[in-house]
Amino acid sequence: MEENELIDDDELYEHHRIVADPKQQLLRIDKFLMDRLPNVTRNKLQAAIKDGFVKVNELEVKPNYKVRPEDIITIALPEPPRETEVIPQDIPLNIVYEDKDLLVVNKEAGMVVHPAYQNWEGTLVNALSYHFQNLPEMEGNEGRPGLVHRIDKDTSGLLVIAKTEQAMNGLAKQFYDHSIERTYYALVWGVPEPDHGTVNINLGRSLKDRRITVPYEDETIGKHAITHYKLLEDLRYVGLIQCNLETGRTHQIRAHMKHIGHTLFNDSTYGGDKILKGTPFSKYKSFVENCFKILPRQALHAKSLGFVHPITKEYMQFDSELPADFSEVLEKWRHYVQYT
Known part of the structure; x- marks a missing residue:
C-alpha cells in the first residue's frame, strides 16, 4: 500500500535489452541510451543508472560508464503514463x-x-x-x-x-x-516456533529483482512493515497460520514469512513451489506435487475485514470461506499427516 499507507503499488517497469554493435565506439551510457530510447529524458536515464536500474553485462554501472562493442545492456524504467x-x-x-x-x-x-x-x-x-x-x-x-x-x-x-x-x-x-482489521489465512512450509509472534522489519524492492520484496535490517531503507501471526494448525511439514496486518506493503505476508523461515506453500516468487520441509522420498514428493497442481498459486487468502463504516460510523465485520483449492489442499495435508 503506499507512502500514505493506502496503496503500496509496485511501480510498473518497462524492460529493455540492447546489444551494442560489434563496431560500437566508446560512448557514455546515458548518451548511448538517449539515441535508443527517444521517449525517455536524459535526467530520467541518469537517475535510473544511479539507482541501479541499468545494467551492463548483468552488472550495475556508473553514469560515466562508456559502452563498448557487444555490451549487453538491460534497462528497467518506470512504465510511462498510460x-x-x-x-x-x-x-x-x-x-x-x-x-x-x-x-x-x-x-x-x-x-x-x-x-x-x-x-x-x-x-x-x-x-x-x-x-x-x-x-x-x-x-x-x-x-x-x-x-x-x-x-x-x-x-x-x-x-x-x-x-x-x-x-x-x-x-x-x-x-x-492502521485501524482496519485485516486477517489472512496462509499455509506455510514448516511449523512456526514460537506458535505466535510479530514480524517487524522494513520491506522494499530487491535491487537484484524488482518483482521481489525483501527485508532490510537498516531502518532507513524500505518501508515500515508489521505482521502479527499465530499458528492455527500444526500439520507436521506445513502449518496453517493466521496473519494480521498493521501495515499493507507489497507482498508483506509473503516476504515476512519467508524472512522467518516459513515461505508460503507454492509461492513460486519466493521459492515455496519446492519441497522445503520433509524428506523428498517418492511418495511424499508425489503427494506435494499433486497439492501444487490443486493449488497452483501461493496459499494465501484475505479471510476477514473489519472497519468502521465511514458514513454511519457502525463497526462492520466480514468473513469469507477458504476457496475450494485452498480447502482441498488443507484437507489433503490433514489426511496425510494423520495416516502416515
Missing part, C-alpha cells in the same frame, strides 16, 4: 455486501485488482467500472476507481471498495491509522 481511462467489462463480481457508500467483494485468485503493465483488461477495476458509474479515485491513483487497498493477483479474498468520495476519504484514513 491513458487512465478504464475499459468497462462485464465481468461477474462476488459482492458480499453493498450499500450506497461502499461494497465488499470476495476476489477470486487469478484476478488482477487494477489495470497495469501486461494486464490492461480483465481486472477487478474493469469489472467495477462496468457495474458502477462514477466511482471516486484517490489523488495520484487515477485509473483505479474505488480502490483504497489491494491484494495480489493470486491471493483470494475480501476487498472494500469506496463508491463515494466521502467513503473513500473515511476508509483511506482508517488504512492510514
Whole structure:
C-alpha cells in the first residue's frame, strides 16, 4: 500500500535489452541510451543508472560508464503514463455486501485488482467500472476507481471498495491509522516456533529483482512493515497460520514469512513451489506435487475485514470461506499427516 499507507503499488517497469554493435565506439551510457530510447529524458536515464536500474553485462554501472562493442545492456524504467481511462467489462463480481457508500467483494485468485503493465483488461477495476458509474479515485491513483487497498493477483479474498468520495476519504484514513482489521489465512512450509509472534522489519524492492520484496535490517531503507501471526494448525511439514496486518506493503505476508523461515506453500516468487520441509522420498514428493497442481498459486487468502463504516460510523465485520483449492489442499495435508 503506499507512502500514505493506502496503496503500496509496485511501480510498473518497462524492460529493455540492447546489444551494442560489434563496431560500437566508446560512448557514455546515458548518451548511448538517449539515441535508443527517444521517449525517455536524459535526467530520467541518469537517475535510473544511479539507482541501479541499468545494467551492463548483468552488472550495475556508473553514469560515466562508456559502452563498448557487444555490451549487453538491460534497462528497467518506470512504465510511462498510460491513458487512465478504464475499459468497462462485464465481468461477474462476488459482492458480499453493498450499500450506497461502499461494497465488499470476495476476489477470486487469478484476478488482477487494477489495470497495469501486461494486464490492461480483465481486472477487478474493469469489472467495477462496468457495474458502477462514477466511482471516486484517490489523488495520484487515477485509473483505479474505488480502490483504497489491494491484494495480489493470486491471493483470494475480501476487498472494500469506496463508491463515494466521502467513503473513500473515511476508509483511506482508517488504512492510514492502521485501524482496519485485516486477517489472512496462509499455509506455510514448516511449523512456526514460537506458535505466535510479530514480524517487524522494513520491506522494499530487491535491487537484484524488482518483482521481489525483501527485508532490510537498516531502518532507513524500505518501508515500515508489521505482521502479527499465530499458528492455527500444526500439520507436521506445513502449518496453517493466521496473519494480521498493521501495515499493507507489497507482498508483506509473503516476504515476512519467508524472512522467518516459513515461505508460503507454492509461492513460486519466493521459492515455496519446492519441497522445503520433509524428506523428498517418492511418495511424499508425489503427494506435494499433486497439492501444487490443486493449488497452483501461493496459499494465501484475505479471510476477514473489519472497519468502521465511514458514513454511519457502525463497526462492520466480514468473513469469507477458504476457496475450494485452498480447502482441498488443507484437507489433503490433514489426511496425510494423520495416516502416515
